[in-house]
Amino acid sequence: MNEPMDFLIWTRGTAFDIAVTIFVIGVILRLFEILALGRKQNLAEPKGSEFGPGMKTILTRSIPDLGTFRRQPLTVVAGYMFHIGLLVSLIMFVPHIELFRATFGFSWPGLPTPIVDAAAVLAIVGLLAALWHRIMNPVMRKITTWEDWLVWTLTFLPILTGYLAYHRMVNPYPVILGLHILSVEALMIAFPFTKLMHTFTVFLSRWYNGAMSGRRGVES
């Protein structure tokens, strides 16, 4: 009789502590790995500067590329749909903001729930389109590894369970809320060890790409 609530209490307590600990230690170690372990010393004479071209590439790689859009419109459209939908539902939903406030002590205003709801649908559709693209496109199929399937699933489940919980589509409610939290915990545990790390390294790696090209004196 008490199992659904026991499950919810476990996901909000012990399981959350474990997941957050792995997530935080993992992400910090990965960032140390990237920033502190350094690269092999490049003995070649530099042909240009690193900093400026690096900053420029952060900008250019953040704007959708027309050529890519013409060749693979789905990559661009689904990518933007998913990332915007995820970001809005993650950081503009008041219950989520309350979690950030309880953790870091500051908060920001949220959005009305119908807008967050629409964002969640956008993210779900975007992820499904990306999955369809991955399955149907021969090139995508060739370059897909097991990690891609894992990461897709781990990203999809929190949004799906969150949507189901918000709309109370599963009874009893503690089960679906607990599953939502558990799926986020699975995501947090896998996060530092998979390509999900791009959340923290995206601008860093764009800068590095630009900087390396700059050093070699080529356009990035």
Next chain:
Amino acid sequence: MAENSTLGDSLRRHGVSRRGFLKFCTATASLMALPPSMVPAIAAALERARRPSVIWLSFQECTGCTESLTRSHSPSVESLIFDHISLDYHHTLQAAAGEAAEAAREAAMHENKGNYILVVDGSIPLGNPGYSTIAGISNLQMLEETAKDAAAIVAVGTCAAFGGLPQANPNPTGAVSVSDIIKDKPIINVSGCPPIPTVITGVLAHFLTFGAIPELDQYNRPKVFYGQSIHDRCYRRPFYDKGLFAETFDDEGAKAGWCLYKLGCKGPMTYNACATTKWNQGTSWPVESGHGCLGCSEPRFWDAGGFYNALSVPISDNSQTVAFAAAAGLVLGAAAAGLNYKTKDEAQKAHGTVTIDDLEKKS
């Protein structure tokens, strides 16, 4: 003891008019989401109903459930119905004590074998039978004995339904609910701390009318009262959807009646009828009085995080977890970086240069 007079006779004797009685039947029908065409059937059934024998057992409880029912409001048709069930044993309310009281319970069980309703409030301690006894009989023994020949069991209050406060961490008495012990009888859980009086009378009226227990949810609670969440029926819900929240109990938002989610309201996980039936004859209910829902009708509500923390906030101190993990990560990362710096430094020192001539000499 159960008399042979019907409920209709009994109500008339107490001066309840036909009009008042039908008003109650209509209210009961709408409360239980039955079509208006059911009203005459309810009236007829209640009119003819014999006074059922009810045995009320109180175990590890605070008497709040009994208080809720008896002190709810001045006599009404609901309370008369409650008065005119044959409450054969209730050790808080009965005049008799000790042997005489137990004799009354045994007599009621014997005379109404298989037909009486057993109402239980309070949890049952399994840790040590001595934690809670009545006339030297342990709660477990009394429950098993009395449940054996009951027609149905109504577990009143969260303690009897789910374990409640006595079961809260660390559960020193090993408290369990009625349904943890009794497996072979229909059990209706009427949870709440305390439950709404109307819900109790509604359940009894349903039992008298249809001779069967109402439709139950996954926690064995009557669906008509526990079918919807506080959140979904809350009059403050539009503010939640608009993103308008009270941040403290006395800010402008609180005064304007905005949503109490941030102040710890557990409405979204709580299923009860408070938002619709309200308390004290429809006067108000916790959220209307400006305080968030505690989730008292749900299992383990006492252990489900701070009452003043939002439902989405983890139960343990998350900022502490993050701080410790971050410190550990920084120490480990710095140590790894230090070791690496040493290795690279040694490699740098051992670095030598060769010229084309050097290479050619060697070959």
